[in-house]
Amino acid sequence: MARSRLTPQRESELYQAVIDLLGEVGYDGLTMDAIAARSHSSKATLYRQWGSKPELVAQSLRHHEPVRIAEIDTGTLRGDFHEMVARTDDCRMEKDSAMMRGLAHAIGDNPELLQALRELLIEPEVTGLGQVLRRAVERGEVAADNPALDLVPHMMIGAVVARPLIEDRPVDQAYLMTYVDAVVLPALGV
Amino acid sequence: MARSRLTPQRESELYQAVIDLLGEVGYDGLTMDAIAARSHSSKATLYRQWGSKPELVAQSLRHHEPVRIAEIDTGTLRGDFHEMVARTDDCRMEKDSAMMRGLAHAIGDNPELLQALRELLIEPEVTGLGQVLRRAVERGEVAADNPALDLVPHMMIGAVVARPLIEDRPVDQAYLMTYVDAVVLPALGV
Known part of the structure; x- marks a missing residue:
């Protein structure tokens, strides 16, 4: 076109x-x-x-370009997650989170839109996280059969969507850093 | 009235x-x-x-009555979480999840509606989870200063909201059981 x-x-x-x-x-x-x-x-x-x-x-x-997760490679999984959070500023996080809420219902009756959201925002994040995690497994930081490995996208996206519902506060870097240290890394055995 | x-x-x-x-x-x-x-x-x-x-x-x-979490008391935290999931049938989960998506945007410009959602669905869940977790701390299953304790509602609600975004599947009991065992309990050190 x-x-x-x-x-x-x-x-x-x-x-x-x-x-x-x-x-x-x-x-x-x-x-x-x-x-x-x-x-x-x-x-x-x-x-x-x-x-x-x-x-x-x-x-x-x-x-709407996602943060390039796959290229983050600090040498430790904790470092990679912290760098990931540090690269997304608070203002961008608030706008993305508002946009997700704005789309939330529409994707229920527009399969085309859900498909676009998946391909353009979610799959790059899932793929990028997969590469960061693969490197952590190769370094021996995470056991290859740890059942939380497949659920990291659910933890991260869930953390972003859940906070404004539960607390009267938007998602910010401080919250995501705490969540990574208290939930994601312990679930992975790090 | x-x-x-x-x-x-x-x-x-x-x-x-x-x-x-x-x-x-x-x-x-x-x-x-x-x-x-x-x-x-x-x-x-x-x-x-x-x-x-x-x-x-x-x-x-x-x-729309939430599952009564606080009254669940099986004697172990793993047992309590599994009972919690078992009491919410798959059909109810799918309807609740569709309703949350339907409300997602509206709560952005209706503070009254967000307030109602918080008071009526989220706070009872947060309070119920708090009681289940308090008992686990008292039994010595979870350290009182575990930083994941305050994030359990975020993990659970996030798990429910994130799955339909990431996978082409609704939330069901099997998924939530896996999530509890792979993420929630390890983050709590159980």
């Missing part, structure tokens, strides 16, 4: 506007009008270039 | 209809029309007895 009508920078601003609006009004409340207004584009441009709201949202998720 | 116009059984059916619809269409998509149709009530009755959608949803959550 030709995307030549917007410069890469304008395209990038537009995708960010979609991610921000998802966090503010949720998927159901997200309108092409609101996206056009926030990104100073015309609705005609949006429809011409992306065809539909689900496509535009999926493309915005694709553009 | 007088609630005399519906029998307790009709009221109970109506609350269940609200919970089911929340899971199916989400909070934003939930209309008084749909609730009236599903529960075979008139909209006039709904408005007369509950005033507004947020009030009716909060009241339905209040009626």
Whole structure:
């Protein structure tokens, strides 16, 4: 599909506007009008270039680059997890968490959207965690048959989603560091 | 407020209809029309007895009884967790999880609704878990200063919310049992 009508920078601003609006009004409340207004584009441009709201949202998720976990390699598992948390600033964490809440219901009836969320945000995280953990197993830090190995993505994503439900506080680095030290590493026997 | 116009059984059916619809269409998509149709009530009755959608949803959550965790006391922490999971059947887990997704975005802009969700579903769970854990500390199964003690609600609620995001499978008892044995108990040093 030709995307030549917007410069890469304008395209990038537009995708960010979609991610921000998802966090503010949720998927159901997200309108092409609101996206056009926030990104100073015309609705005609949006429809011409992306065809539909689900496509535009999926493309915005694709553009929303996850933290590159797999390249983190400090030499210890504790160091790798701490570096992972340190690379995600608190503001980004709050925006991502708002966006996830905004998508939470919509993915129930848009299999296409759940698929996009999985491929673009969750699978890279699962794959990256898998590489960090594989290296820890190779170094002998974690037993290869430790049953918690497959559940690390559930622990990490669960920690992010659960906190705003339980406490009246957003997720931040201090909380995630505590969670890594108190839950993730002990479960892995480190 | 007088609630005399519906029998307790009709009221109970109506609350269940609200919970089911929340899971199916989400909070934003939930209309008084749909609730009236599903529960075979008139909209006039709904408005007369509950005033507004947020009030009716909060009241339905209040009626949606959580598993009574605090009364579980098998004599070991592992036994208590397994009993907790065993008391929540898979169908109930799937409905609760759909309802949580349906509420996820709405609680972002309805502080009243988040408050209701916290008081009615989350706090009883946190309190119940606290009592189960306190007994484990008293028995000497868990060190009183274990830093994972405060994070058990985050682990459990996170496990429930994270699975459908990561895997193409709903939460079930087998998954939760594995999670308890591989993550929760090792983090607590059991």
